[in-house]
Amino acid sequence: MKITRRDFVKKGAAVGLALGVPASLHSPFQSLAAPKPTTTLSMVTGDTVPATRKALELLGGMGNFVKRGQRVVMKPNMSWARTPDTGANTHPDVVATIARMCLDAGAGEVLVLDHTINRPKKCLELTGIEAACKGIKNVYTFAVNEEKFFRAVTVSRAKALRTAKIIKDVLDGDVFINIPCAKSHTTTGVTLGMKNLMGIVWDRKYFHTSVDINQAIADLTSAVKIDLTVLDASRAMVTGGPAGPGKVTRPRTIVAGTDPVAVDAMGVSLADWYDQRFTGNQVEHIAAAHSMGLGTLNLQEVSVLKADA
Amino acid sequence: MRTGIQLLFLGVFTLLFFCNGWGETVPVPGDLFLRIDPLVAVLSCIASRHLHYNLLLSLTVVVSALFAGRFFCGYVCPLGTLFDLAGRIARKKKRYQLCSVKYYILTFLVACALFGVNLAYLFDPIAFLTRAYTFLLNPAAVFTANLGLDAVRPAADTFNLVYLAHKHFHQPIFLKSGITFVLFLFVFILNFFTHRFWCRYLCPLGALLGLLARFRAVRRHVGTACNSCMKCYQDCPMGAVAPQPRTTREDECILCGTCASICPQQAISFPPGAPLFVAPQPSGAAAGRRAVLATAGGVLAACAFRAMPASATMRRRLLRPPGSVPEQTFLRLCVRCGECMKVCPTNTLQPCLFESSLEGIWSPRLFARLAGCDQTCKLCGTVCPTGAIRNLTLEEKKHAKIGTAVIDEKRCLVWEEDKLCLICDEQCPYNAIVFRWEKGFRRPFVVDNKCNGCGFCEEQCPVEGEAAIIVTAQDEMRLARGSYIEKARELQLHIEEDPGDDGFFFDDDITPGTLPKGFRK
Numbered sequence: 123m124k125i126t127r128r129d130f131v132k133k134g135a136a137v138g139l140a141l142g143v144p145a146s147l148h149s150p151f152q153s154l155a156a157p158k159p160t161t162t163l164s165m166v167t168g169d170t171v172p173a174t175r176k177a178l179e180l181l182g183g184m185g186n187f188v189k190r191g192q193r194v195v196m197k198p199n200m201s202w203a204r205t206p207d208t209g210a211n212t213h214p215d216v217v218a219t220i221a222r223m224c225l226d227a228g229a230g231e232v233l234v235l236d237h238t239i240n241r242p243k244k245c246l247e248l249t250g251i252e253a254a255c256k257g258i259k260n261v262y263t264f265a266v267n268e269e270k271f272f273r274a275v276t277v278s279r280a281k282a283l284r285t286a287k288i289i290k291d292v293l294d295g296d297v298f299i300n301i302p303c304a305k306s307h308t309t310t311g312v313t314l315g316m317k318n319l320m321g322i323v324w325d326r327k328y329f330h331t332s333v334d335i336n337q338a339i340a341d342l343t344s345a346v347k348i349d350l351t352v353l354d355a356s357r358a359m360v361t362g363g364p365a366g367p368g369k370v371t372r373p374r375t376i377v378a379g380t381d382p383v384a385v386d387a388m389g390v391s392l393a394d395w396y397d398q399r400f401t402g403n404q405v406e407h408i409a410a411a412h413s414m415g416l417g418t419l420n421l422q423e424v425s426v427l428k429a430d431a
Numbered sequence: 432m433r434t435g436i437q438l439l440f441l442g443v444f445t446l447l448f449f450c451n452g453w454g455e456t457v458p459v460p461g462d463l464f465l466r467i468d469p470l471v472a473v474l475s476c477i478a479s480r481h482l483h484y485n486l487l488l489s490l491t492v493v494v495s496a497l498f499a500g501r502f503f504c505g506y507v508c509p510l511g512t513l514f515d516l517a518g519r520i521a522r523k524k525k526r527y528q529l530c531s532v533k534y535y536i537l538t539f540l541v542a543c544a545l546f547g548v549n550l551a552y553l554f555d556p557i558a559f560l561t562r563a564y565t566f567l568l569n570p571a572a573v574f575t576a577n578l579g580l581d582a583v584r585p586a587a588d589t590f591n592l593v594y595l596a597h598k599h600f601h602q603p604i605f606l607k608s609g610i611t612f613v614l615f616l617f618v619f620i621l622n623f624f625t626h627r628f629w630c631r632y633l634c635p636l637g638a639l640l641g642l643l644a645r646f647r648a649v650r651r652h653v654g655t656a657c658n659s660c661m662k663c664y665q666d667c668p669m670g671a672v673a674p675q676p677r678t679t680r681e682d683e684c685i686l687c688g689t690c691a692s693i694c695p696q697q698a699i700s701f702p703p704g705a706p707l708f709v710a711p712q713p714s715g716a717a718a719g720r721r722a723v724l725a726t727a728g729g730v731l732a733a734c735a736f737r738a739m740p741a742s743a744t745m746r747r748r749l750l751r752p753p754g755s756v757p758e759q760t761f762l763r764l765c766v767r768c769g770e771c772m773k774v775c776p777t778n779t780l781q782p783c784l785f786e787s788s789l790e791g792i793w794s795p796r797l798f799a800r801l802a803g804c805d806q807t808c809k810l811c812g813t814v815c816p817t818g819a820i821r822n823l824t825l826e827e828k829k830h831a832k833i834g835t836a837v838i839d840e841k842r843c844l845v846w847e848e849d850k851l852c853l854i855c856d857e858q859c860p861y862n863a864i865v866f867r868w869e870k871g872f873r874r875p876f877v878v879d880n881k882c883n884g885c886g887f888c889e890e891q892c893p894v895e896g897e898a899a900i901i902v903t904a905q906d907e908m909r910l911a912r913g914s915y916i917e918k919a920r921e922l923q924l925h926i927e928e929d930p931g932d933d934g935f936f937f938d939d940d941i942t943p944g945t946l947p948k949g950f951r952k
Contacts, residue, residue: 203807233593241776244807262593270581271597308857311949330854331893336949365857367928396947404950 160423163379163388168431170356170376174219176431177352177378183227184220187350188297190228195295196220198354199303199318200236200251200265202365203244209359209370211245212303214254216354216376220301221261233291234263236321239365242267266291272324275345279414282333283341287324297349300382304355304373305363306395309335311405313364314389315351315382316343340410343382351385353377358393383408383417384424391421433505433687437512444509448564449572452774452810462770462816464509467492468557470636471766474540475817478549478763483817493643500644501669504630504637505685510556511630517619518626518668525625526670529632530683535725537638542729547759548736548790552767554635562793563615565769566608566782573600603778606798610784626668631683641682649686649703651679656698663690663699736790745786747903750797750884752780752811753804753831754821757909758787764819767793771811771820777802779886780811795820797833799886799902804833806860806885823915830915830926832908833884836863836877842899845874851948855888855900862929864888879906883926 164180166173178184188194198212206213221232234255238245242265246252255263266272272287292298302318309330310317316339320326323342329335355375362368373392379385387402402408402419412419444464451461465471469489476483495502504511536554543550552558580598587596621628630637657677664672667690671683691699752771755761772780772795779802780795787794795811797804806829812822823831836855840846845853849872856864856875863881866873877900884902892898908915908922919926946952 231591231593241805241807243776244805248807262597264594264597266597268599270599306947307949308853309948311947327891327893331852365860395950398947400950404946404952406949406951409951 160418161379161381161384162425162427163377163381163384164427164429165375165377165388166429166431167373167375169374170213170215170354171219172431173356173374173376174216174352174354175223176429177376178220178223180427180429181350181378181380184223185227187299188224188227188229191230192228192296194221194224194229194232194297194299195291196224196232196234196299196301197236197292197318197322198234198251198301199305199313199321200234200245200249201239201321203240203248204366205248206250207357207370208366209303209305209357209368210364210366211249211251212301212354213356214250216352216356217251217301218254218258218261220299220352221255221258224297224299225258225260229260229297231260231262232258233295234261235266235289235291237267237289237323237326238265238321269324277341277345279344280341281414282337283329283345286342286345288346289322292322292346298347300348300351302351302353302389304353304358304389304393305366306360306368307363310339310407311400312386312390312395314386315348315353316340316386316407316411319343319346319348322346336407337410339407340414340416343411343416344414348380348382350378350380351382353385353389355389355392360393360395360397379424381417381424383411383419384421386411387419387421388424388426434515436506437515440507441509441512444560445564448561448773449569451770451814452776461774461814462561462768464557465561465766465768465770465816468555468636469493469496470537470540470555470639471551471558471817473639474544474549474551474555475764475766477541477544478547479760481760483764492640496640496643497646497648499649499686500647500681501637501640501683501685502649503640504634504669505687508556508630508636510560511627511685513560514619514622514627514630515668517622524665527625527632530670530680531721532632533634533638533641535721536633537635538722538725539729539732540635542726543733543736546730546733547763548733549763549766550732552765552793554633555766556629556634556636558766558768559615559618561768561770563611565773566605566611567615569773570603570605570608573602576600577602601776601778603773605772606781607784608782611793625670630685631670638682644682644684647681649701650681651684651690652700652702653677653679654696654698654700656696657694658696660695662693662695666690666693736788747905748901749783749787749791749904750799750834750886750902751904751907751909752795752797752820753828753833753883754809754812754823754915755909756819756821756911760911761819761909762787762790762794764817765794766817766819768816769793769795770814770816771795774810774814776808776810777805779804779890797884797886797902799889800898801890803858803887803890804885821910827915829883830908830919830924831883831910832906832915832919832924832926833886833904834902834907835879835882835884835905836886836888836900836902837905838875838877839899839901842894842897843875844894844899845872846899852893854891854893858887858891860885860887860928861926875900880922880924881926881929883924 164177166177198217200211202210204210224232252263255261266289273290274287276285277283300315302315305313307313319342329338355373358371359368377385377388386408390402408419447461466488469492472486472489492503664676669683671680779797781798782793783791783796809825809828812820844850861881863878864875886902888900889898889902892900
């Protein structure tokens, strides 16, 4: 059979369509438009308590993270002797709500702790976290401000922070939940989940004086098993952080997820920091964690379960 | 019975000491004993030329002395109780002809006070013991308690007692407390010469009460059964029985009743009677001479103390607790009890040695390199028994400017080494540290009228050894009365929480297009 030039082009095109072209043309478009999600975040806007509950329900409920009889260690930001309206600490309602959900899921006990920056007594008092957790049985709220409660660990993947002394309870507990608030930060741009981990470390000064703090935060993230991060962006201190006072906006949003990098990247997008808009990729410590493979800052790769509460 | 009362008062004294400042809001009269101490009250009033209401409280002890002589010494004084307890180990009955020394000491103190130098703290037993509690007992107790907690920690972990497993008390430390230790030890060792050596021969409070005791109503009565066996003379812990056992030295007797209990004839009793003036012991010309000498000594000492002011450098670094009254009055009022230092939650309050001249020994000062002054606390003023540190509200206290931070450009990492350090700025609660463009780099400056001298910048400065930013007494605010807030307004101070000047980073004149720290393009 004589194959005309026209036939050749037609057939060739058909073969090409069947074999090569779909792979070479269609696929890149698909990856741009709807890539395979690597992680899931929940993001709920609304009043603090229902938003917190909803955010965890969207992730399948607390039962996915906490098993019967386990010891849960929660690390809110309660480092500053300031009241909830200043936005300097995690909102007490968020902490208490998560604690209750842990207990409902069967947790043996819940430890709410932080290595506070201001005087422990005043931090526990003014943040309202102690009072919010006081009536709940098996929930313990305290500051960990003595070196003997920390244990040195080697950070095997570290680029800057080779070893760190970390609160023993965090290392030894069954479940670790990081509950940061959303703030600007004079040194690291923002302080969200990963930066909040500096509150489980004994020697914070070392981060500031001796190493690249952004890389060290990423290293620290690699050193602990973070089962869940719940970002309290009910308020965001967009200037004047971390101590404040500063400008406080109200995104009224709770973000929860297992990927610490993705939660932070999402957190960056929730407010205008210093009156500017940034992406997670522009925050040095988030970018450093991403490049270490600790999670993803590309929100396109993240499946976000949004809801209102 | 008497030991029971003594232990009760010692217990109350100790309990009040430890409870002082504990709850922060619970009003505990932790300084109750100091407030009722007539020696402290009288000397403070004379030295400061100011009638303090403590004088009223101390009337309770004065009345008790008029009624029952040195009852306070025998039953209430916690130092006396400690001596009695020590006396159970070594009961020495030797006598020295030194009873009048305490009167000379009292004369000396009053003479000093008249010349404006309050040395009550040197010899007052309550101030002495409170200081020993602060510098020695409290740190030791905390240390022991923490050792105990460490010991039970494994058990607490096993039984899931979470709070117990994480309990720890902040360990206070006090510089130069060795001096207090040596003095304390010395006063106790004196008991090995004779029982209650201090109370018999040295205590000026005992002397003051002894003076009042000459009018006492309750007196020792020796009945006719007395056969002059001299047992009471030998056993009296105060040497208050005269060589003629029927007579009593009323200014020495502390009503302990030892004589009554050991008298083989049971001839001794302590019946209440009508107040009666007892003529003082006949004093010879020698005593008069010594009294004159003591007065002269007091005057001389006062002059010497006043003539040895602290050097200008020391004065510059001397930071008093916020709300301290003007220095001269402060030194006259402060009884060096150490209560302020005991309750200070950050331990920044430390005793002076010679930082504020000889006169200021053991007075409190801020040691900012050790810790800053907590801005949520005002305890030092709350517990001060003499008002040397005023009891202010938190807002007033914030404006009671302690001093001003100064940057040592030769040591500062930014000024000297062009490093990107901003720890002092981060620490400052009032944003008194700002960065300006200087010599091609962003460098820290102190805004004087925003700084209240809290000292957190100095504490946290990462430079080794002495900080590169130090708080000096410059522009400190010391008001005897009136509002610090109003004074601050008058002086155009702006000590307020400040959102900060993060805008600096975007100031186009300085660094065009620069992103805030921590961000990248």
